[in-house]
Amino acid sequence: MSDLSAPVKTTIALQTRGLSKAFGSLVVARDIALNLPVGARYALIGPNGAGKTTLINLMTGMLTPNQGQIFLGGADITALPPQARVKRGLARTFQINTLFAGLNALEAVTLAVCERRGIADHFWQNIAVHKEAIEEAYEILVKLRLGDACYQPTRELPYGRQRLLEIALALATKPKVLLLDEPAAGVPQEESGDIFEVVASLSNDLTLLFIEHDMHVVFRFATHIIVLVSGSVFAEGSPAEIAADTGVQEVYLGARKHG
Amino acid sequence: MTPKSGIRFSDKVMRTQNAMSDMPVSPRAYLQSLSRWRPIEIIFWLATLLPFWLFPNYLSLASQIAVAALFALSLDLILGYAGVVSLGHAAFFGVGAYTAGLFTKFVWGEVFTGLIAAAIMAALVGYASSFIIARFRHLTLIMITLGLGLILHEVANSASWLTGGSDGLQGVSVWKVAGLFRFDLYGTTAYGYALGVLFVMFLMARRLVNSPFGLALRGIRENFVRMPAIGADSRAHIRKIYTISAAMAGIAGAVIAQTTQTVSLETLSFERSADVLVMLVFGGAGRLYGGIVGAAIFLVARDQFSGIAPQYWYFWIGILLVVVVMFLPNGILGGLSKITARWSRK
Numbered sequence: 001m002s003d004l005s006a007p008v009k010t011t012i013a014l015q016t017r018g019l020s021k022a023f024g025s026l027v028v029a030r031d032i033a034l035n036l037p038v039g040a041r042y043a044l045i046g047p048n049g050a051g052k053t054t055l056i057n058l059m060t061g062m063l064t065p066n067q068g069q070i071f072l073g074g075a076d077i078t079a080l081p082p083q084a085r086v087k088r089g090l091a092r093t094f095q096i097n098t099l100f101a102g103l104n105a106l107e108a109v110t111l112a113v114c115e116r117r118g119i120a121d122h123f124w125q126n127i128a129v130h131k132e133a134i135e136e137a138y139e140i141l142v143k144l145r146l147g148d149a150c151y152q153p154t155r156e157l158p159y160g161r162q163r164l165l166e167i168a169l170a171l172a173t174k175p176k177v178l179l180l181d182e183p184a185a186g187v188p189q190e191e192s193g194d195i196f197e198v199v200a201s202l203s204n205d206l207t208l209l210f211i212e213h214d215m216h217v218v219f220r221f222a223t224h225i226i227v228l229v230s231g232s233v234f235a236e237g238s239p240a241e242i243a244a245d246t247g248v249q250e251v252y253l254g255a256r257k258h259g
Numbered sequence: 260m261t262p263k264s265g266i267r268f269s270d271k272v273m274r275t276q277n278a279m280s281d282m283p284v285s286p287r288a289y290l291q292s293l294s295r296w297r298p299i300e301i302i303f304w305l306a307t308l309l310p311f312w313l314f315p316n317y318l319s320l321a322s323q324i325a326v327a328a329l330f331a332l333s334l335d336l337i338l339g340y341a342g343v344v345s346l347g348h349a350a351f352f353g354v355g356a357y358t359a360g361l362f363t364k365f366v367w368g369e370v371f372t373g374l375i376a377a378a379i380m381a382a383l384v385g386y387a388s389s390f391i392i393a394r395f396r397h398l399t400l401i402m403i404t405l406g407l408g409l410i411l412h413e414v415a416n417s418a419s420w421l422t423g424g425s426d427g428l429q430g431v432s433v434w435k436v437a438g439l440f441r442f443d444l445y446g447t448t449a450y451g452y453a454l455g456v457l458f459v460m461f462l463m464a465r466r467l468v469n470s471p472f473g474l475a476l477r478g479i480r481e482n483f484v485r486m487p488a489i490g491a492d493s494r495a496h497i498r499k500i501y502t503i504s505a506a507m508a509g510i511a512g513a514v515i516a517q518t519t520q521t522v523s524l525e526t527l528s529f530e531r532s533a534d535v536l537v538m539l540v541f542g543g544a545g546r547l548y549g550g551i552v553g554a555a556i557f558l559v560a561r562d563q564f565s566g567i568a569p570q571y572w573y574f575w576i577g578i579l580l581v582v583v584v585m586f587l588p589n590g591i592l593g594g595l596s597k598i599t600a601r602w603s604r605k
Contacts, residue, residue: 060488086490098488100481103474106286111478112489114471120491121499123472128291130471138286151289173490 012074013038013207014090014177019058019068021231028054029065030232036177041200042209043222047251051231052211053095056179060092061085073176087116089176093166095185095211099154105165106150109137112172137172144168144198160187163195171202178202180210189214196221219243227251294469303548307454311447318446324558325453326515329460331538331550333507338536339545340468341500342480343392346401346532347408348508350388351381353527355509357415360428360522368434370517374456377513378506384411385505389498396483405529412527428522442518449518456514457551460507464547467503476500480545537576541583543590552592 014036021029028051036042044052057063059070061082069078072090080088100108113133114120128134141150144164149157154165163183170178183199184192192214199210200221212218218225218239225242227235235241235248242248310321330352337343355377362376388407395403415422422428435441440448467473478486479493486493516522525531534557535550542553560579564572587594 062487082487083490083492086488092488094485094488098482098485100478100485102481103477106289107474108478110286110290111471111474111491114474115490120471120475121496123467123470123499123503125470126291126294126466127469127471127474128287128294131287133471134287134290150286169485169489 011038012036013040013072014059014209015071015074016059017069017071019055019065019070021054021058021063021065028231029058030230032068032231032233034226034233034236036207036209038176038207039204040207041221041223042207043218043225044209044211044228045213045215045218045225046228046234049230050228052228053181054231055228056092056181056209056211059179060090086173086175089174090179091170091173091175091177092179093170093181093183095181097159097162097166099162099165099169101155102153104151104153105141105146105157105168106134106137108154108165109140109150109168109172110134112169113137113140116173140168140171143201144171160191160195163187164198167195167198175206177207177209180208182211182213184212184214184217192217294465300548304458307458310450315445315447318450320446320558320562322446322449322453322518323515324555325450325457326511326518327535327538327554327558328551329453329457329514330508330511330535331542331554332457332461332464332547333504333511334535334539335544335547335550336464336467336476336504336507337497337500338539339547339549340473340476340480341497342483343497343501344397344401345404346536347404347406347529348504348535349527349529349531350404350408350411351385351505351508352512352515352531352535353411353415353524354384354505355381355512356516356522356526357422357428357512358509359513359516360431361421363431363433363517364428368432370433370436370452373433373517374510374513377509377516381509381512382502382506385509386498386502388505389501392501393494393497405532408527408529408532412524412529415527416524422522422524425524427524428516431516431520431522433517433520442520446518453514453518456510460510461547461551464507468547472496472499537580539590540580541590543587543592543594546590546592546596549590549592553590556591 012035014034016032016034019029019032032055044055046052054063058065061080065078069076071077072085072088075088077085077088077090103111110127110133111120113136114130117133119130119133138147138150141147144167146161146164146168149161154162157165167180167183180199184195187195196217199208202208222239225237225239226233227242227248229251234251235245237245310318314321334345334348337345358380359373359377362373391403392400416424433442436448436452440451442448475491475496478491479496483493512526515526538553538557539550540553541556542549542551557576560575561572564575583590
């Protein structure tokens with residue numbers, strides 16, 4: 001079903017092998033094998049409850065798999081805790097805003113930059129000493145169109161801008177692989193394109209995997225699509241291949257108007 | 260790409276329409292401005308000198324307030340900034356008090372080395388327990404800190420050959436501070452000394468909360484789940500702040516031992532742990548001054564109410580506590596800053 005046959009010589013950014021997870025008798029991930037080449041833009045689609053977020057949780061270490069391995073840039077990271085995976089370049093965002101409500105955007109992103117630079121435990125220095133870290137944080141915010149709102153407490157930001165701050169926080173960790181869990185979740189459809197414009201403008205070296213329900217967005221921004229059904233990879237391929245796949249049409253797209 | 264939506268704004272605007280008129284332009288200047296000394300702070304610290312002239316008969320109380328304020332400040336670092344609740348913080352206060360007392364008794368009576376000894380001992384106990392503390396949160400954490408506090412209390416109680424048990428540690432005679440100031444009956448030296456230690460510790464705490472580490476602590480408080488996702492090792496941060504907080508609590512305990520020239524089991528008691536929490540809640544956690552203001556209110560109230568009916572004075576504290584948490588969830592200082600913010604916006 002999936003085109004993983006030939007050993008891919010192009011550099012693989014993120015790889016999973018035989019990844020499985022069950023909660024009691026409920027299998028949420030079944031023998032998932034994926035290879036994400038550097039710079040690819042993957043969309044992860046599938047019906048509700050297919051295990052999409054679970055897969056991101058497994059990749060980032062927020063869940064521990066029962067079986068299988070995860071490799072980041074060829075190194076086995078299966079045993080690493082989430083923060084160590086982030087330090088190695090695997091970042092994520094959350095479907096439900098998981099932000100620092102009482103911090104403003106500048107403080108939050110500066111914190112993430114400080115963590116990456118290994119200066120977040122410097123308790124004897126005023127933060128303003130770290131000019132480069134602050135400027136780097138501000139540049140990220142400007143890139144994500146949050147520059148003018150960066151002194152506002154996060155809880156006072158409009159919802160759409162909070163979604164962008166989700167991405168800004170992840171980018172501050174300088175990821176090699178970025179996993180976006182429904183980056184435009186809850187944003188009105190006419191605005192979700194704006195968020196994906198931002199996503200599309202990210203560096204080409206960055207490997208992306210995003211969960212998204214809107215098929216227009218998926219076909220517009222993804223270079224590859226993975227279809228997940230009941231915890232298994234049901235199909236994988238280019239947008240054209242997925243669109244032509246009759247099985248996918250029946251299982252997933254058939255339920256929608258894109259059949 | 261039409262700029263119609265709510266998330267599309269100009270990137271080049273660096274100023275915000277904030278109530279503050281002196282909003283700085285660069286992000287760095289903005290962050291720097293957060294740690295600038297405000298006039299009200301300078302007035303506050305100058306006002307702490309007033310008791311020398313206004314209340315010369317209350318200097319013993321004033322020095323108790325300074326000690327309690329330092330103790331509350333140490334709790335604020337873990338509770339107000341990192342969101343780590345403790346109901347057993349007297350453990351470190353007591354360890355510091357006994358260390359300073361024993362140091363004075365068996366080594367020498369010089370006070371500053373006594374403070375350092377107490378800080379080191381409390382930090383060691385704090386560091387050892389931080390490995391347990393950092394793994395738990397919420398109710399579990401409250402119970403663990405409570406349990407550790409009880410354990411230390413009973414250890415000191417049973418080791419009466421060393422601590423004097425329930426009779427307290429006697430024979431703690433300290434030297435003159437810096438060879439100049441004898442601890443007098445009026446408490447003049449005691450208050451000056453306690454206030455000086457409080458101020459130096461406050462400066463250190465102030466630097467800490469305005470540091471990258473202080474920002475990380477606020478991150479832990481604001482969203483514990485997000486921290487690992489930005490690459491932060493929250494447990495390592497918590498271990499570090501818990502150790503620092505323990506050292507500071509130990510210094511507070513050392514000051515009480517040195518100024519009263521005795522150490523009682525009360526320094527390790529549950530009551531002291533609970534009182535310091537109440538003081539911090541009164542004043543407002545997470546704003547450095549909350550513990551100081553709360554300690555002053557608490558101890559002055561105790562002094563006044565126990566004049567009316569000594570055995571029932573907690574009745575009034577109870578009322579005060581209920582009223583404060585109902586109407587001022589961020590404490591008295593939180594309420595005040597809300598009022599001034601509303602006032603300055605007009």
